[in-house]
Amino acid sequence: ANGKFLFMNQLPRMLIETIIVCGLLLLIITKLMLGNQPEEIVPLLGVLALAAFRLMPSANRIVNLSNGIRFQMPLFNELYEDLLIIKNKGAKETETCLQKPESRMDFENxxxxxxxxxxxxxxxxxxxxxxxxxxxxxxxxxxxxxxxxxxxxxxxxxxxxxxxxxxxxxxxxxxxxxxxxxxxxxxxxxxxxxxxxxxxxxxxxxxxxxxxxxxxxxxxxxxxxxxxxxxxxxxxxxxxxxxxxxxxxxxxxxxxxxxxxxxxxxxxxxxxxxxxxxxxxxxxxxxxxxxxxxxxxxxxxxxxxxxxxxxxxxxxxxxxxxxxxxxxx
The missing domain is CATH 3.40.50.300 (P-loop containing nucleotide triphosphate hydrolases)
Known part of the structure; x- marks a missing residue:
């Protein structure tokens, strides 16, 4: 499970980088096919590239946090009812452990x-x-x-x-x-x-x-x-x-x-x-x-x-x- 989680955690970063690079290349090809000169394309590409590479770390963090939450949720769902009971007992200042029995089972023989x-x-x-x-x-x-x-x-x-x-x-x-x-x-x-x-x-x-x-x-x-x-x-x-x-x-x-x-x-x-x-x-x-x-x-x-x-x-x-x-x- 940890191996799958680490793999899935790294995969989005690679996909985001690949999509951004492919998008910039596609933009260049499109502009050239429309008759734009290279010197006209460079300023636009510079602005887009700068924005993309500034946004990439934030996008990666959002995806990693999302993956972490999804990875931990099944365990949390299993424990949620127990955690809620403990919280309620704590709020009421009641004992959460088993009470010591008042008597012992007779053992004579x-x-x-x-x-x-x-x-x-x-x-x-x-x-x-x-x-x-x-x-x-x-x-x-x-x-x-x-x-x-x-x-x-x-x-x-x-x-x-x-x-x-x-x-x-x-x-x-x-x-x-x-x-x-x-x-x-x-x-x-x-x-x-x-x-x-x-x-x-x-x-x-x-x-x-x-x-x-x-x-x-x-x-x-x-x-x-x-x-x-x-x-x-x-x-x-x-x-x-x-x-x-x-x-x-x-x-x-x-x-x-x-x-x-x-x-x-x-x-x-x-x-x-x-x-x-x-x-x-x-x-x-x-x-x-x-x-x-x-x-x-x-x-x-x-x-x-x-x-x-x-x-x-x-x-x-x-x-x-x-x-x-x-x-x-």
Whole structure:
């Protein structure tokens, strides 16, 4: 699309220049055929040529702006209704984000995956095909399998980001999609790449919480759980130390630990780790894996990983392959 746009943006300039030159040549030929002498034609041609070449840049700008508007309009039309809703909410000073649910879905015993299937729109092949297994509360479960086997798709369904084509995920017998927001209140998610704002450690851990409502005692508790407490205490500004844009002042392991601390700040019952240590060196990965293992039994941990060493001490693994899921010890 960009290639076509750039081509169409340059084409009018060439056409305008060609038309002007051809027009001047045609005028010369016509004048000569009518019997005009060359010395009579030159002043007229000079005036016309000067006017044409002064107008050409303006004509090019008008055409380029017109092309730019036409190129962007389809996207704008797609977003227009959403932009209008945001504008109206802003004018009324109402919240534009989802409100935090007042309660959590009860989770006392087990998460059950029951005959779960999923296929992306317009793709016939099932990414997940009739998979079933159970995750008892407090267990550390590893999700393994080759790329494209459906691990991330399963995690997205568990997080409530995708709805299954068939089957369900239930918690103590209740379908999570009957009240997805109360189920999501139980979850915390740690991705491979942690996003940090150019703010303090305190602000990054309690991301999204109003500054007046941040619980510093809980901040210190989750720093201890993520094994960052001693490091933070040694800093001159403590938890008020700024981390820099995207956490440039911290090491990769420290950024990942802040991601874990952020997840624990919301006191989840289920912690989902999606390749959370794959970008780290072996020593740092082992250190963070040891930190995660200390949470074993306190909360349910579901970890997606390619390195089997990360999952060496999990209670059991679920292997995804060819749309199926198998429990392996």
């Amino acid at each position: 087990v998460v059950s995956v029951e005959e779960l299937s999923f296929a992306y729109p317009e793709i016939e092949k099932q990414v997940l095909n009739n998979i079933s297994f159970s995750i008892p509360k407090g267990k550390f479960v590893g999700i393994v399998g080759p790329s494209g086997a459906g691990k991330t798709t399963f995690v997205d369904i568990l997080l409530g980001l995708l709805a299954p084509s068939k089957g369900k995920i239930s918690v103590d017998g209740k379908n999570i999609y009957d009240d997805i927001r109360t189920w999501q209140a139980n979850l915390a998610y740690v991705p491979q790449s942690i996003y940090l704002i150019d703010g303090t450690i305190r602000e990054n851990i309690a991301l999204g919480v109003d500054e007046k409502e941040i619980n510093d005692a809980l901040i210190n508790k989750v720093l201890q759980m993520a094994e960052l407490y001693d490091f933070v205490q040694e800093l001159p500004a403590g938890i008020d130390t700024t981390v820099g844009e995207r956490g440039v002042k911290l090491s990769g392991g420290q950024r990942q630990r802040i991601g874990i601390a952020r997840a624990l700040y919301y006191q989840p019952q289920v912690l989902v780790l999606d390749e959370a240590t794959s970008a780290l060196d072996n020593e740092t990965e082992k250190s963070i894996t040891d930190t995660i293992l200390k949470l074993k039994g306190q909360i349910t941990i579901i970890a997606v990983a390619h390195r089997l060493t990360t999952l060496a001490q999990c209670d059991f693994k679920v292997k995804f392959e060819n749309g199926k899921a198998f429990i392996i010890k």
